[in-house]
Amino acid sequence: MTSRLLCQITGFLTIIIALTALPFFVGPYTITLMIGMLGYVALAIAWAMFSGPTRYVSLATVAFFGIGAYACAVFNESLPYPLLLLVAGLIGLAVALVVGLATLRLAGVYFVIFTFGLAELVRQLVTWFEVNITGTLGRYIFLPVTPEGIYWQLLALSAFAFAISWLIGRSRLGLALKVIGEDEVVAAHCGIAIARIKLALFALSAVIMTLVGAIQAPRWTYVEPSIAFNPTISFLTLIMALLGGANRLMGPIMGAVPLFLLFEWLSANFPNHYSIILGLVFITIVFVLPNGVLDFVEKGLTHRITAAAKPAEVQK
Amino acid sequence: MLVTAILSGLVLGGTYALLAMGLTLQYGIARIMNLAYGELIIVAAFLAYTLFATLGLSPVWTLFIAIPAGFALGWGIYGVLMQPLVRRARTPAGLEIDSILATFGLLFVIQGLLLVSFGANFTSYSYLNVAVDVFGTKLAANRLIALALAVVLGGAIYFALTRTLWGTALRAVSVSPVSASLVGIDVDRAARTAFALGGALAAAGGVVISMYQTFTATSGVVFTMKALIIVIMGGVGNILGALSAGLVLGLAETLVATYVDPGLTLATTYGLFIAILLWRPTGLFGRAAR
Numbered sequence: 322m323t324s325r326l327l328c329q330i331t332g333f334l335t336i337i338i339a340l341t342a343l344p345f346f347v348g349p350y351t352i353t354l355m356i357g358m359l360g361y362v363a364l365a366i367a368w369a370m371f372s373g374p375t376r377y378v379s380l381a382t383v384a385f386f387g388i389g390a391y392a393c394a395v396f397n398e399s400l401p402y403p404l405l406l407l408v409a410g411l412i413g414l415a416v417a418l419v420v421g422l423a424t425l426r427l428a429g430v431y432f433v434i435f436t437f438g439l440a441e442l443v444r445q446l447v448t449w450f451e452v453n454i455t456g457t458l459g460r461y462i463f464l465p466v467t468p469e470g471i472y473w474q475l476l477a478l479s480a481f482a483f484a485i486s487w488l489i490g491r492s493r494l495g496l497a498l499k500v501i502g503e504d505e506v507v508a509a510h511c512g513i514a515i516a517r518i519k520l521a522l523f524a525l526s527a528v529i530m531t532l533v534g535a536i537q538a539p540r541w542t543y544v545e546p547s548i549a550f551n552p553t554i555s556f557l558t559l560i561m562a563l564l565g566g567a568n569r570l571m572g573p574i575m576g577a578v579p580l581f582l583l584f585e586w587l588s589a590n591f592p593n594h595y596s597i598i599l600g601l602v603f604i605t606i607v608f609v610l611p612n613g614v615l616d617f618v619e620k621g622l623t624h625r626i627t628a629a630a631k632p633a634e635v636q637k
Numbered sequence: 638m639l640v641t642a643i644l645s646g647l648v649l650g651g652t653y654a655l656l657a658m659g660l661t662l663q664y665g666i667a668r669i670m671n672l673a674y675g676e677l678i679i680v681a682a683f684l685a686y687t688l689f690a691t692l693g694l695s696p697v698w699t700l701f702i703a704i705p706a707g708f709a710l711g712w713g714i715y716g717v718l719m720q721p722l723v724r725r726a727r728t729p730a731g732l733e734i735d736s737i738l739a740t741f742g743l744l745f746v747i748q749g750l751l752l753v754s755f756g757a758n759f760t761s762y763s764y765l766n767v768a769v770d771v772f773g774t775k776l777a778a779n780r781l782i783a784l785a786l787a788v789v790l791g792g793a794i795y796f797a798l799t800r801t802l803w804g805t806a807l808r809a810v811s812v813s814p815v816s817a818s819l820v821g822i823d824v825d826r827a828a829r830t831a832f833a834l835g836g837a838l839a840a841a842g843g844v845v846i847s848m849y850q851t852f853t854a855t856s857g858v859v860f861t862m863k864a865l866i867i868v869i870m871g872g873v874g875n876i877l878g879a880l881s882a883g884l885v886l887g888l889a890e891t892l893v894a895t896y897v898d899p900g901l902t903l904a905t906t907y908g909l910f911i912a913i914l915l916w917r918p919t920g921l922f923g924r925a926a927r
Contacts, residue, residue: 378734423915430670430733434865435914441862442907449900552858556741563738593753600745607738608721 337480344469352468353540358581359475360537364554365561365573366482367529370489371522372559373567374498380555381420381436384443385413385527387550389534391447394460394544402464406535413531414524421523437555444550451546459545466539474536482529487570494518556599557584564606566616641774642895643888648780650887651787652845656860657867657879658794659838663711665874666811666831669719670733672740674839674864675857676747681707681843682852683755689762696764696848697782703840711836715829718743723828744857751854761851779848786845794838795876807831811874859903866910 344352364382372379392409400408420439427435451458489495497518500508508515538544557580565576580602587595610617656678663671681703688694688702718739726732768775798804809817810827818824846852846860867886871878886906893905 376734378737423911427914430664430737431869431914433670433737434862434869435911438862438866438907438910442904442911445901445904445907449898449904452900453898556745594749596745596752597749600742600747600749603742603745604718604739605742607735607742611725611735 654883707840
């Protein structure tokens with residue numbers, strides 16, 4: 322183990338421990354804020370895990386998030402809490418496997434539209450089912466989970482997701498994913514089992530998204546399809562991962578934290594102009610930071626360093 | 638009841654076909670997946686509503702304002718937003734992702750502007766809402782006009798694209814941008830024209846829709862999705878495919894709403910779409926995959 326790696330692991334653990342201790346020092350408002358932020362951090366990491374290397378832009382985030390939240394709402398009276406999370410995760414896994422198997426043949430814009438359609442389809446079906454079969458649109462969740470409990474669970478999930486994507490990045494799997502993202506034909510000729518790898522990654526990222534939904538659901542107390550399957554969640558996750566840079570380990574976090582704070586501030590101060598500003602941020606990111614802010618900063622730094630090293634060349 | 642359902646299905650399908658034609662031009666020729674397409678439709682619907690409510694202007698006359706305005710807007714959006722992305726793109730796939738994200742942004746901006754100026758309420762106005770006897774059943778006159786307008790406008794575009802030199806040049810770009818430039822077609826200009834034409838069709842569709850449907854500032858996404866579904870069902874860039882797929886979707890929605898459950902129409906749309914994508918990934922009338 323190199324000293325650099327040791328440093329990284331120590332740093333990671335220190336941050337996790339510091340964040341674990343946070344609830345003992347701050348008030349309820351900060352906890353609420355941190356819950357929302359960690360939820361998006363976990364979603365963005367999970368999104369980038371699949372979509373970053375493969376370049377499949379997925380809008381199905383909220384489909385899995387909502388499935389998790391709904392599973393929590395449906396089973397919250399009949400199952401003990403740990404089992405509840407397990408069941409939610411398994412449902413998410415089952416849906417992800419079916420969807421993944423079906424969508425592996427699609428690429429580009431077809432995949433984007435398919436995933437968006439999928440989220441809407443799930444929402445329509447749940448709404449129809451609730452209105453016509455169970456007879457109620459909303460459901461209540463009464464679970465003895467404190468905000469601190471939710472915070473710790475989301476922190477654990479985010480740390481887990483981060484560790485997984487770190488491991489993937491260092492493994493043969495990560496290398497295979499990079500080849501798939503660059504050129505699927507080449508990847509197939511190298512003997513990479515494209516379908517299996519894509520499916521595994523898609524399922525893994527979907528399970529994490531489902532768990533985020535299931536863990537966050539008790540915060541709402543009341544759940545209905547338009548809350549649980551709000552498409553804005555998909556868009557926000559996507560833009561957060563892109564802002565940071567979906568191909569980098571730290572990218573999703575670097576995107577999720579500032580954007581979450583920005584949107585929190587916007588919805589508090591400019592509730593009517595929220596979507597205009599969201600749109601402008603979207604356009605700005607596509608035009609100015611197409612590879613993410615980390616890439617931008619890194620390029621800027623290397624440019625400045627080379628410029629400083631070769632002043633003569635800059636002169637002419 | 639069946640005749641009524643089929644007739645209203647045809648009206649709805651005709652409008653959908655009109656909308657999808659615009660999107661298939663934008664995606665097939667300009668190669669821009671415009672996710673803000675539905676927002677343009679809603680803007681035109683609100684324009685028709687405002688002119689009708691304040692000046693008493695009939696939506697049919699509004700078309701004469703909306704179509705040039707939609708063309709100009711499409712022309713402008715392509716020049717300002719899309720052209721830099723097209724120039725920057727190294728691969729078609731890269732452009733696809735970039736254009737999706739940029740038009741996503743545009744979607745939110747337009748939606749936000751509409752919400753600020755008109756609010757989130759359901760909007761509609763009553764124009765020629767009188768029953769007319771058609772084949773023994775009653776149909777509102779505004780729906781008949783909507784169908785006639787869809788047929789006339791769609792027919793005009795179809796004729797222009799297939800029978801004129803100008804339309805042939807546009808279709809050549811859709812088939813192969815590289816070869817098109819070899820035979821002296823200005824691809825950039827063709828793409829911009831196609832995008833603007835798509836904007837004009839969206840505006841026309843929005844005015845037509847506002848004549849017989851309620852709409853809100855946020856319902857643009859639904860129209861984008863439906864138009865997209867039709868485009869993909871009919872095969873990208875395929876005008877006749879869009880026409881027939883639009884009619885199929887309109888009929889399917891109306892039949893499900895009449896005989897099964899009105900709450901399931903959107904689910905039907907998405908279900909149909911997902912099934913077709915899985916069965917024929919390039920669309921019902923699409924070319925075989927490369």
